[in-house]
Amino acid sequence: MSWLPSSGLFGRSETRSESELAAEVRAEIEHHLACKTRELIEQGVAPEDAVVEALRRFGDVAGIERACVRVHTRERIMLQRVHLAFTGILLVALGWLAQANHRAGIVAAEAEKAAHDMKVNALHMLGQIAARPTSKEIVIEVGDELEILDRYGQQEVAGKQVVAADGKILLPDTGWLFVEGMTREQAEQAITAALAPYFVEVQVYVRVHEPSLDLVTLDSTKFEGF
Amino acid sequence: MTSERLEILRGTLDLLILKVLAAGQAHGYTVVRRIQERSQGALLLEEGTLYPALHRLERRGWVEAEWGSSEVNRRAKFYRLSRPGRRELAARERDWEAMSSAIARVLAPAGEGGA
Numbered sequence: 001m002s003w004l005p006s007s008g009l010f011g012r013s014e015t016r017s018e019s020e021l022a023a024e025v026r027a028e029i030e031h032h033l034a035c036k037t038r039e040l041i042e043q044g045v046a047p048e049d050a051v052v053e054a055l056r057r058f059g060d061v062a063g064i065e066r067a068c069v070r071v072h073t074r075e076r077i078m079l080q081r082v083h084l085a086f087t088g089i090l091l092v093a094l095g096w097l098a099q100a101n102h103r104a105g106i107v108a109a110e111a112e113k114a115a116h117d118m119k120v121n122a123l124h125m126l127g128q129i130a131a132r133p134t135s136k137e138i139v140i141e142v143g144d145e146l147e148i149l150d151r152y153g154q155q156e157v158a159g160k161q162v163v164a165a166d167g168k169i170l171l172p173d174t175g176w177l178f179v180e181g182m183t184r185e186q187a188e189q190a191i192t193a194a195l196a197p198y199f200v201e202v203q204v205y206v207r208v209h210e211p212s213l214d215l216v217t218l219d220s221t222k223f224e225g226f
Numbered sequence: 227m228t229s230e231r232l233e234i235l236r237g238t239l240d241l242l243i244l245k246v247l248a249a250g251q252a253h254g255y256t257v258v259r260r261i262q263e264r265s266q267g268a269l270l271l272e273e274g275t276l277y278p279a280l281h282r283l284e285r286r287g288w289v290e291a292e293w294g295s296s297e298v299n300r301r302a303k304f305y306r307l308s309r310p311g312r313r314e315l316a317a318r319e320r321d322w323e324a325m326s327s328a329i330a331r332v333l334a335p336a337g338e339g340g341a
Contacts, residue, residue: 031302064278
């Protein structure tokens with residue numbers, strides 16, 4: 001096994017684009033499938049059957065590829081939001097500073113207008129930021145698992161739903177509901193509203209779990225008395 | 227072969243991966259194989275599920291990755307344990323030992339080693 005000379009992958013993961021990440025993950029998966037196929041062929045499995053079996057044992061290729069890419073991009077989105085918020089705060093501070101300088105007679109009337117414009121723009125930007133989820137809020141994404149609970153304990157309402165590729169979950173009675181991009185609280189309100197016509201009293205709570213693909217099967221035959 | 231799908235404790239897969247990589251660099255396929263071999267076939271990892279975990283560990287800086295050529299003459303991504311990863315592995319092993327021995331004490335027949 002030889003290491004490529006300084007390919008530069010260490011520490012540069014933040015700079016990779018989503019398409020570059022997807023291509024790398026795909027290459028990684030293809031390598032795994034090639035190894036598995038070869039192993040099965042060596043065990044006597046016919047080549048065409050080996051390919052099918054390798055894919056079966058690997059699981060959901062597309063889903064795993066998306067999950068891998070998201071590991072890297074999720075943090076980047078959060079950092080972008082923090083950066084935007086910081087820029088907005090800085091602009092407001094600059095606006096107020098310029099106004100204060102004007103009152104002291106240091107800046108000209110043109111500066112006041114410029115400061116005012118800056119302040120208005122900054123406040124507008126902050127308003128937009130406030131409407132966005134903060135980094136502490138959970139934003140629902142495709143593949144997340146929503147655990148839905150009802151305040152009144154109605155079992156028909158409670159359950160777990162995975163957000164489908166189109167951003168929707170399937171609710172009892174009501175059908176598909178789009179939840180991707182919502183915060184947890186927004187999803188609670190949307191689901192409660194969707195279910196309200198069908199129940200006398202309903203108030204849902206939602207827990208958001210990131211996709212857990214850690215599936216391990218325990219072979220009970222390996223444990224005596226299991 | 228009969229098998230039952232059981233939930234394992236969250237983070238267990240990370241611990242298994244870190245432990246395998248402590249023995250040396252490996253690509254994902256080898257990590258799967260080693261987990262299965264070391265558990266003597268008892269832990270049957272759904273193979274693809276390893277990769278999001280590997281990428282998560284890479285993001286956290288516990289493993290480092292680099293592309294190289296593998297035994298099947300293809301480009302492969304090799305992972306190895308970083309220095310912070312070794313510290314994390316040691317901490318998780320201690321936690322695991324503490325928890326498993328606590329559970330063992332609870333499961334021990336009543337009256338053994340107690341009042």
